Amino acid sequence: RTSVCWLLCGKQFSRVSLENGRAVILGRGPDTGITDKKCSRHQGEEKCDTLHR
Numbered sequence: 001r002t003s004v005c006w007l008l009c010g011k012q013f014s015r016v017s018l019e020n021g022r023a024v025i026l027g028r029g030p031d032t033g034i035t036d037k038k039c040s041r042h043q044g045e046e047k048c049d050t051l052h053r
Contacts (some may be wrong), residue, residue, distance in 0.1 A: 007026075010030075020048050021048070
């Protein structure tokens, strides 16, 4: 069974799906709704781990 977490980036931004155990690169772009050019397209990496709470 695959677990999915949701990363919420604020009221005006979309939810980003974080599949368990898989890293997702986040930054400026349509997935996060961030348009500020000071923010890189590859700003950070998030990983969901629902097995080790």
